[in-house]
Amino acid sequence: MMSDWFNLFRFWFSRKSFRFAILLLLFCCSTIAVSLVAVGDRAQATQPLQQAEEQVIRKFALPEDPAPAPVYRPAPAPVYSPRYSPEPAYFPEPPAPVYSAPRRAMSAPAPVARTESSDVKKADTSAKPNPVEYVWEFNRSPETGNRLRLEGVYPEVRLGFTRARNWQVQSAKAIIEFRQSASLLPKKSNLTVRINDTTLGTVPLNRTNNQTGKVAFNIPVNLIQNQNEISILAEQQTDENCTNPNTPTLWTEILPTSKIVFSFLPQPVTLDFSRYPYPIADEFSPEPNQIAYLRPKTMQSDWLTAMTRYQAELGRLIGFHPLKTRVVDNISQLKTEERLVIMGTPATQPLLVTLKLPFTLKEGRMLDGEQKPLPDDVGVLMLTTLPEKQIPVLVAAGNGTAGMNKAVQFLVQTKDRQLGTGQALLVNNLESPQSPEPRDWAGYLPNADRFKLSDVSIDRNAFFVDKTVRGTRAAPVEIPFQTLPGDRVLRGSTVTLNYSYSPQVNPRNSTVEVALDNITLGAEPLRARNGGRHSFTVNLPDDGVRPDSKLYVRFMLHPQDNQVCGLEADRQLWGTVHSDTGVHLVRDTVIRLPDLNLVKAGFPLAAPQDLSTTAVVLPDQPSDAEMNLLLALSRRLGRITQSESIQLQTYLAKDVTPEVKAEKSLVAIGLSDRLPVPEALTSKGLNLNTAFLREFGTTQVQALPDGEGVVKSVVSPWNDRHVLLALTAQREQGLRDVQDLFEIDRLFGQLQGDTALIHRNQPNPSPFDPDDYSLEFLNRAPREKVVTQASLMGRIVLFLQDHWLLLPLGIVLLPLLMYGFSQIFLNRVADRGAES
Template structure:
């Protein structure tokens, strides 16, 4: 029996139609098989453009064979002299997911080649042991001493170990001075390395006696990034010590130090370790870079150098780097690494280096001995063998300038750089990164007026999370609260803090406090004996949030039973700040230019953060002094910005396009007589700089002999009033060196003010960390000609009366008189009209 859905009549009609169609095709000479080919042809026509598009995107080239043993690098021992002070490095940011970029990489070494390299390395004559001293006086917070106060205080410091150091022995030499009131049998000092104790000594010195104790550190504890913690237990009573007693103190002195004995190891060169060995973010000494000058310096080469240098500033952050340009390799020093940017024709040294790619007649050949396309970039790591040392070399090249530029751009785009590996890379295609919003800055407050603490960025890809502190005198929780340049936080802005605290607190003496920088915004008593979650709101005063502000949450935690002593009583006291805390802002954006104070955070050059609206200008034949300032400024721009890419451009004066001059922020670098944009030296009402050391301000004119000051001067661009023209100049090379010191040193750079900053050294070779080494003068005589306002109507009205407050009393007097006059006119008009009627 047939199912209900089966219809025999319909099936018969369908078969008859198929037979008629087949008969017609046969009569017209078309084979029946052609019917089956129609979908195939259509599919081929559809896939052909897709395949062509894929062929345009996917580009592969034959590669040379990888060397049996990759080149290796062994650094020179560190200089015996102690390095200048610097801050400890922060934790490295986690890597981001790589974007869709198309790279062809040389094969990495095989397991057999690795074994051969390891065997060869073990047969080498070991390097003699070297010693390095890391003194505590390099920490800016050290000053004359670090003071430990309270019953259980702790001081923490970060320190690093270069990647290729094999530590043989290490010790911490702690020099301290203590209070005479401490009980020796109950007070002690403990040192921990990476949360592992390495020793404890009693605090049994007499008043004024200096203690000097050495703690041996197991070499296995020393990692590339480390922390030393110095913990004290300080007791003045046999029964119970009052934690607020002022005699509870121990001072760690700046002569304390860490002493390494180490050997340098050989490390294969591989882009998976980049930026090592060109720079080492764990190097305790300043990294040193030398750029090889090409045969003909061009704007394209300068652009590549500025972007590469800016990326080094981002990678190293506040760690110092010394960069310069050299004319030949004989000028290299023992601690410098070499960077060669340019085509084989512009950099003849490439023909003399051992490279995985063959060079022939100024062209780079692939594995089939064919020249690579001009737009393909090539990156290579190699070494330069000298009689007494080995220098690592980074090569970014191509058969044309476009290829070299693409190679450098791959290195400066953080997401792309992560997929690099091997000794050499050909950059076939590179993704173009879109520019960010000019008001979207990592590390600053979000653009939104309402946001949570979880939206505050601490570093790249790291946000604020719930944070807990313990103890009766815990350190304040520091939260970055940096306003965007020009943001004006108005009255009515609030911060609502969500927090939790433990149940063992004394509600009468325990509290939580919220402060912005050194201004206390509000406090609340922890009133519940059982603890719990609470919220309270504080108001933000007008215009107090700066681009470098920090929010501090301090817990004052006292135990419920004051007679209970010991570490157990301390650790049961805790408070937590939750990331759900939120901020509600009322803000306007008011930016007055020129203002060098804004330059400290990069504004307006760093809006957007990829520097796509900024161009550097150098004289047609820059001197070494001008080039050094150019390198320092490029590094500083990278240090104060964060983005996925860098689009900074640099031009020789002769190559500066009119469109760039009219649309971008300009930074001119050069000695005063050679400055590419002399318009920056003349300001109506401000300081005017002329040739022959002539200075003029208003009607006053002077000539200084000699004029050795460095000058940082900002004016509105004469070609676009919405852009800035910045001049880094001096009358002589000595002044340029002072400008370079200002750019390299954070303390000096943080003193930029007004529209003009003058800097000169007080000593022939000053220590940049010596406050008496330099004199800085800030001038603010030029009118702030341009005010950029982004505010509501009421906000603009309030700002108008704030800037013109003298109009208020005049208006109070004139307004009643005007109203009286209008009323009389109206009454007379009514009276006259009534008479006529």
């Protein structure tokens, strides 16, 4: 029986058609099986995702009927204390500006103020508020100095100013004070004032010698925007026919007491994260932003880390605009102009219970829309106001410390922050950006050896483009040319300038000049009569490019016919610097620590730029002076860095571990007798000890009182590639002076050596007066060299520079060795000759 079946199977299997059918059947079955498995796997993979999504939605349900977004109502009459003299005697009525209202975006009156208050319910208008007057003086701009000088036949100066977001401007006027040369012809010389390229009016320059002119121009309120520019143009003539533009008597000075006077009504603002950081911080406010952090019940390292990261991010957002921050114990200490930031949990911040929040608080826990406690690792961000609604409040909280950290981290991560909208946010998950490379710094020259100016960043997310200047006294083209700290530009580095100029230029006396930090590198005459595009190469000086260097290109343009005068004849002269200008750098990287000159540029604290290798250490119970110094340091670190995130760590002294000391650069803050890292005061150089004892080498003195602040940098005892920076003093007054050092650009830009001493000369010093502070710099700590990138020959040269005593010794030993080897060789040759 079995053999019959076997014979039958062998008969059919011997046929080709049967074998093909069997193979086709097996292929179809396998295909169906694989498809079923894939669909099953996909279904199994999709099911947990759906379950997870449903679980998240159920777990983090939002309130079903949230209350309307809170409205921040500024105080009706903030005190600005305007300081200006009475109205000028000469007060011309300017003609109406000529512009097409329907075609210009700026023609809508006060667009920002109306937009931000459009969704706010109108208050009772029975008692109309009185407008507030504010004065913005020209001397508040660092470009003004002692005066703005107009030189030449058709000079022009420009100043930028801002308007706060919640200002509804009622009226504005520009009051210009000036002095002029007595040689100017009154009938042919005049002064023109413009706001945002719209002319306000023109006045003649008819003052006599030493007489100060004072004129005022009304500014149409629809010209005032968030960012504005006032330009002052002059026509200065000393000859009835044609004035020589190089005559030194062609000058007019705009005095720093010139001002713009605003009259405005502060508008209420609906709080929404789509406008963040406003109104917590307003980058357009002409007054300093004032922010207060509420101190928690228990001071912890996690809270300090969250505060310093947020403060550093404010430094990046606000930039050079003034910022005043402090830590308060309760809301009774708040000022009217301050904004409040609350970080922590309901247990550490009891004030949260008294605020009107979109999420319910019960038994020290925040609840979601289903009245379930939120997990400890979920961050909660909320905008609200204090009961009087005159102070906005930012809440970054969570039921646990992990949630608070996640909420703050969301605000300091640039890309994630853009997702924010509404009054409240739940931060469920947060992706941490990858830390940048230690030498990848935005705003500095690229790391490549060859690049173009179009690769050089001139501002955040902005790169150099073709730049054109016009006129006989054209301003130079300014190009940031900053090397990374420690980079040395060596001999052989060049810049190949690509430029073009107009055909009306006189080739006999017109030139183009390239300068580095106002040191001329080279110049070339503009020989072609028809203008056009040209190029020439200049050599960069050896080790002459610094982390704050700038490259300048100046065009000296003169017309072919000196008898042709007028504004049109002057403006037809132009020169352009092209962005395809090539740069070739030969460089190495040699860093010597400690050096406060490197700290000024951010190294090594800001390497990498997210501050992930930097930690700040405070005493276990920090005082107000130490906390304020921490805020000033954090803001400065934020200003000198750019990255997608901030990973700065802050510890109390009890929480610092050996791993932290070995892996990070440390910044110790505190009085000398309670400095959390005392190793900074036991190295060579200046040391501060108890009983007001000061040591410098073998010299010891006791100063009473010792009110100086000290900034000292030493190589980290735990890692020679990191530094230990001490910010200390014998008294709290010295800590406040160190705080001023980090807040005032003029003082911070002077850091050098390994130790800086700062002392105020006035009880209430002015940040603009150079005589109100005294700075001294010491350089006694031993420096260790860290070579990160250098050629073999460069390393040999550096070794001989550090061990120069070996050079004369080598000069003596080398001839002796050569003489010895030569004698041995000659003796062997003589012996072989004798044997043969």
